[in-house]
Amino acid sequence: MWPSQAISALKGWPSRGRYSLVVLNRVLLLAVEGILTAFAVALGLGHGPLTGDQVLVVTYDHGLHSGDIPVIAAWLIGTCILITLWVRQ
Secondary structure, three states, rough: HHHHHHHHHOOOOOOOOOHHHHHHHEEEEEEEEHHHHHHHHHHHHHHOOOOOOEEEOOOOEEEEEOOOOHHHHHHHHHHHHHHHHHHOO
């Protein structure tokens, strides 16, 4: 059972066939992408002890830090997974 089918069964939403499940799944994928992007931006903009040295200097106090690279990598991997799920429907 797909998660959207479980949600539909629990909420008592009327089933309108495969089309409505695809739309619901895509809305959920967009929501996950929004949350993933918000976390990536929050972690990328953070100023903490784990930010590391600047790898790419944009201005005197702004740039790409070594701690930003894992955040960008995780965001890219998560986005690729979501795109794969989107296309497979």
